[in-house]
Amino acid sequence: MGINSLSFKNLRRRKLRSILTMLGVVIGVTALVVLVGLTTGMTNYMKESTTNMMGDVMIMNSTGGGTIMTQSGSSFLSPEAVDEIKNMPQLYNIKQEVQFLTEFNGTSIYVIGTSDWSQVDINGSTGVVVSTTLADMGYNIGNKITIEGQEFTVTGTFSEGAMGVVVLDSDKALPMNDNKSTSLTANTRGDPEVIKDEVENTVEGITVSTKSDMSKQIDDMMSGLTLFIGGIASIALLVGVISIINIMLVNVTERTREIGVLKAIGFTSREVLGSILLEAALIGFIGGLIGLIVAAILLQLAIMIFSSQIGDIQLAQMLPVWLIAGVLGGATGLSVLAGLYPAWRASRLNVVEALRNE
Amino acid sequence: MNDQNNNVLEFKDVWKIYQMGDEKINALAGVNLNIRDGSFTSIMGPSGSGKSTLLHVGGILDMPTRGNLLLNGKDTSTLSGKEQATFRRNEIGFVFQRFNLMPQLSALENVLLPMIKPDLEKAKELLDKMGLEGKHNKRPSQLSGGEQQRVSIARALINNPSLILADEPTGELDTKNAEVIMGILQDLNKKEGVTIIIVTHNPLAAEFTDEIIEMRDGNII
Structure with missing residues (x-):
């Protein structure tokens, strides 16, 4: 029975609170992935249609x-x-x-x-x-x-x-x-x-562009847009993450005596810190995962609804691996950051005072 | 030296001074006390006499302001935070007045919590010994006060500590349950030679112990 399995059990203990906290992350991740996914899909679609049009190179007057x-x-x-x-x-x-x-x-x-x-x-x-x-x-x-x-x-x-x-x-x-x-x-x-x-x-007097030159031009054009849209959507995620700080502080305060007991029965401050961080990371990771699934469903719906206008586009083009990994890693990492202060407070608790806590 | 080898715990001129506003409070005022291996001691005294502080210092939950505490002959004042935690995990078992079980864990999980390498059989055996057959998977909220305290004694014993420290172990229990708990502690002491110190207000509980130490104003009288 490690201290880390406590983190899992703690999430289940206040189900509604955990779910509401996760909801913030879910909404943030969904907004981010749908918006970035749409621009990424658009970029990939433009690249493919451009590079299909030409052969290996395109030659123009310089x-x-x-x-x-x-x-x-x-x-x-x-x-x-x-x-x-x-x-x-x-x-x-x-x-x-x-x-x-x-x-x-x-x-x-x-x-x-x-x-x-x-x-x-x-x-x-x-x-x-x-x-x-x-x-x-x-x-x-x-x-x-x-x-x-x-x-x-x-x-x-x-x-x-x-x-x-x-x-x-x-x-x-x-x-x-x-x-x-x-x-x-x-x-x-x-x-x-x-x-x-x-x-x-x-x-x-001529200029030769290769497919990768063309792709790069499109990337340059779209990256500004992606960054802007991603930035706006990130605010939603940030709000979700800040609510993690709040909830973890409440959790830590509520569990003051339990933390005192954990230390009394031999857990180090670092282990206590780790368990609180793990709890925050779980909120971020699970929230991120659910957000990704919701976003994938929404993007697939968008593909089905708009397929006649934008032509043949695949979900994989909108949800590249870097976006999935980045969002999951980002949501988890930011949640760990959000958990740092509450976890630090918990680890610093004086055992005797914590045990006296009602 | 031979004499010292028999002592699990030695307080050597231990002071614990709290600052309350402008006033200094001597919770412990130069305590000298030896706890022999295999002894069963109760500490009694009015509120504020320093008996809980003595237990906290003895269990390295709190460090003395002055003086030395030796646990199994080792001076604890030089221990790092991590070493203190390791000592608490391996050498000391705590039993609290309010049981202090983790509400989200079952009885069995609570007993396993202090173990680094969980030994399921040993935990089950201990719970059975405490008379909790068939209640291994109950949550603390599904157990009576007396049952919860027996789970917490099993938790205290799981790592075979040198010393059990119990702070008002019968404080939240009725007379019948208090007697059961004290009987269990007495058995542990007599049959298995576990060294036990309890802090109590309850003279009935103190009667189970071999030695009663009275405290007043931060010292032993």
Whole structure:
């Protein structure tokens, strides 16, 4: 019969009090895990969809082309650079993408040339796909549309805000932009990081991003958000932990005489300290565990409800091991910290005075 | 030296002085006392005479302000906190007026509590010896006062201590139960040679012991 099993029994002794104290930790952990889990899931989802889109590397003009907002011609890759890149034996499965602005019926619209139609959520079929803004202007499926003097038949539509956008196959769009690409994607024979350097050294004026570069960019973007959201949710956990200090102080005061007896029958101050800390740690650990389970259920519900909007996302992406371990360790560790002062008070009790306590 | 070897406990000019406001209270005022191995002693005296303090100092629950306490010939004033705890665990068994059992533990668990390596058989045997067959798994709240005190005696005995210290062991019990408890203590002393000191107000309880020490104003008279 060790002193540590007393800690377990003490938790069961005042069930309602223990449960209410744990509830604070449960709420804090649930809030933290759900909010951080959602942003983590979002980050992972963005990373996966970005890296699926490209091959092993993505090559752009080093002045920073490639985004739909780019308008300056200097941000395109020159045909010479593209030829050079295409001749590099380290690269294969090279795909050209192009985005440019053009005049259309007196306004500006974007033309996107793609070789990967899976990135566009099409209503209809691939080939010549227009945004709903253009479809509403009378260029619906089956109708003719003239871009840069060439006539096409619209095969599909997709929604893209209020912008006028036409998506074509790369080989049709490229000649309209003097064969200048916005970006290239390619697979590599060998380590993408090594080949990235080789390509950048061989071809002038280009930037090569690998999948890990892209992941890092997304991480950088999302980590601030995760930190902010996590910080707010941590306040809930902190409130729960502070209530542990309060309850443990009450427990220790209530058990003054018992602590005196423990010391009288041969337990050291350190053993008494340890048993109180263990009790606090148990509140944190059990509360954390329950909080994690509740959070997992809530996240799974969110996945089921929002699956149509956010696509295929798994619970494991929202609840990575680091989050589970961090939250359990954090809740337990903070609870031990909260137990320190009450435990220290208990261990310092004068035995004779403690035994006299009513 | 031979004489000293027979002493479980020796008080050598032991003082315990409390400061109460401006006043100094001599709870123990130069006590000299030897407790022989195998003796059964009661300490009597009015409230405030220092008898409880004597028991607390003797059980190293409290340290003397001045003077020395020898337990099995070893001076206890030099012991560290941890060594004091080890001494209390192995050499001394306490029995309290109000039993002081852990309410969340069963009788058996209470008896096992002071053991580092729990010996279930020994604990059960002790409880049976105390007449608590069939009540091993009862909580203190399910036991009568007399039964609780018998559990606490079993707890005091579990580590085979050199000395049992009992502070008013019959204070919360009726006459019948008080006699049962004193009978158990007497048996332990006579049949197994356990050294016992009790502090009591109760002359009936003191009659069971071999030697009665009277205290007044912090000293033995």
